[in-house]
Amino acid sequence: MSTKSMSSGLLACEDALQRLLDGKPVLPEHVGLDLSKITASIVSLEAGFDRGYLKKSRKAHLPILAKIEASRAEANKRFGSPNGKRIERLEAKLALLENELSMVQALRDRVLTQNLQLWERVRELEVAESQRKSLKARLHL
Structure with missing residues (x-):
């Protein structure tokens, strides 16, 4: 026209x-x-x-x-499209959350390892203490 x-x-x-x-x-x-x-x-x-x-x-x-x-x-x-933008934002948010999750899991694993090491050390000290008491008791006899 x-x-x-x-x-x-x-x-x-x-x-x-x-x-x-x-x-x-x-x-x-x-x-x-x-x-x-x-x-x-x-x-x-x-x-x-x-x-x-x-x-x-x-x-x-x-x-x-x-x-x-x-x-x-x-x-x-x-x-x-608006849905495409929303999906991109959600995917970016998901990536951040996945990253945060892996960091938190690594921290958890480190803390668990430290706790196990502490528990093992406490057990060693308890065994040493009981042996010391046992030796002390034998010496007093």
């Missing part, structure tokens, strides 16, 4: 979409908007219309609706 045959409303929506994609919206609520969140409603509002201006039932609106969908799909592919 040529620009001449496009209605002024569609032109406004085209401009609004481009502003959103460029990160230069005129509406404050659209500043910093994640490109994967761009919808026909948002483009309509940015263009100065109500949310329902762009409709799939209007043939003339189909090209811009396709552009909106394509730009959202591209943003999801480029930046990862």
Whole structure:
């Protein structure tokens, strides 16, 4: 469709979409908007219309609706879907927890080793003490 045959409303929506994609919206609520969140409603509002201006039932609106969908799909592919980002955060958290777990297990093993060594030393001292008492008792006889 040529620009001449496009209605002024569609032109406004085209401009609004481009502003959103460029990160230069005129509406404050659209500043910093994640490109994967761009919808026909948002483009309509940015263009100065109500949310329902762009409709799939209007043939003339189909090209811009396709552009909106394509730009959202591209943003999801480029930046990862919100679920993909969530999975990455959870995987990073899991890696930290696994690292912490291995450190805690190593500490536990060290403490157990020390406790076993202490227990063995106490046993040795008890045996030595009992032998000393036994020797002392024999000497007093």
